[in-house]
Amino acid sequence: MFKKFLSLIAALIVVISLASCSNSSSTNDKKLKVAVSFNAMKELTYAIGKNKINIVTIIPNGTEPHDFDPKAKDIKTLYDSKIFIYSGLGMETWVDKTLKSVNNKDLISVEASNGVKAIKNSDASEIAEHGKYDPHSWLSLNDAKIESKNIRDALTKADPTNKKFYYDNYNEFCKKVDSLNQEYVDKFRTVKNKDFVTGHAAFAYLCRDYNLNQKSVENVFADGEPSTKQLADLTKYCKDNNVKTVFYEDMVSPKVSSTLAKEVNAKTQKIYTIESAEDGKDYLASMKTDLDEIYTSLK
Numbered sequence: 001m002f003k004k005f006l007s008l009i010a011a012l013i014v015v016i017s018l019a020s021c022s023n024s025s026s027t028n029d030k031k032l033k034v035a036v037s038f039n040a041m042k043e044l045t046y047a048i049g050k051n052k053i054n055i056v057t058i059i060p061n062g063t064e065p066h067d068f069d070p071k072a073k074d075i076k077t078l079y080d081s082k083i084f085i086y087s088g089l090g091m092e093t094w095v096d097k098t099l100k101s102v103n104n105k106d107l108i109s110v111e112a113s114n115g116v117k118a119i120k121n122s123d124a125s126e127i128a129e130h131g132k133y134d135p136h137s138w139l140s141l142n143d144a145k146i147e148s149k150n151i152r153d154a155l156t157k158a159d160p161t162n163k164k165f166y167y168d169n170y171n172e173f174c175k176k177v178d179s180l181n182q183e184y185v186d187k188f189r190t191v192k193n194k195d196f197v198t199g200h201a202a203f204a205y206l207c208r209d210y211n212l213n214q215k216s217v218e219n220v221f222a223d224g225e226p227s228t229k230q231l232a233d234l235t236k237y238c239k240d241n242n243v244k245t246v247f248y249e250d251m252v253s254p255k256v257s258s259t260l261a262k263e264v265n266a267k268t269q270k271i272y273t274i275e276s277a278e279d280g281k282d283y284l285a286s287m288k289t290d291l292d293e294i295y296t297s298l299k
């Protein structure tokens with residue numbers, strides 16, 4: 001009797017879980033399917049699409065996005081999606097080739113940075129290896145507004161019924177961006193020191209917004225540790241400019257940052273490139289932390 005009861009319970013659990021399973025997939029089926037290249041695109045897209053869309057991020061968190069190659073399952077993701085959002089400016093070198101091999105003629109693909117005033121790379125070997133431009137435009141609040149406008153327009157094109165929803169979310173997002181931006185325009189204006197040192201040179205667009213300068217232990221595309229000479233130059237730079245904080249990123253040579261910090265008697269502080277999701281922070285929370293930590297280090 002007891003055994004029969006147990007098997008009845010087990011059967012019930014199976015039925016319930018099957019029901020809830022098919023339920024959730026049918027809700028998901030109604031949502032607009034959006035593929036994005038990496039975490040920053042996910043954050044900006046979520047800010048506009050919220051619960052009306054179903055986002056799949058192609059580059060997994062914790063993977064170095066500057067040297068990523070798509071797999072068969074990523075082609076399948078793009079085949080199943082309505083929209084594909086990538087940042088562009090050479091961040092996702094695999095896009096053109098990959099899109100050619102995806103048999104989905106209805107896919108709306110969007111280069112989010114379209115319309116951003118691109119910053120050119122200055123290092124010759126970097127240009128040869130990665131192309132003309134620095135891709136990190138999403139780390140500028142001003143440029144994030146351009147990117148999220150492109151995202152808004154793509155979502156609206158694919159799903160015109162929810163146009164008002166996407167426009168409202170975009171306007172609300174821009175309001176928050178503007179207020180955070182103005183706060184730091186005012187703050188950075190008050191500091192004399194404008195130089196900071198970080199892991200990889202991801203902050204040129206942020207620097208442009210506030211007249212700051214970055215130095216980094218790795219180049220724009222986060223490949224290769226610095227040579228002894230580069231490290232000696234950085235040490236001198238830190239001492240000359242009274243740098244008291246050396247920033248580091250989870251995926252980029254935290255050891256080099258900490259070696260440098262010890263050498264110049266500075267502290268280390270984590271900074272977010274938003275290339276991967278970290279510490280449960282969304283786009284604005286990560287940007288606020290970055291701006292605040294950079295400002296604190298310059299005060």
Ligand SMILES: [Zn+2]
Pocket residue numbers: 066136200202220221222273275
């Ligand atoms: Zn980067």
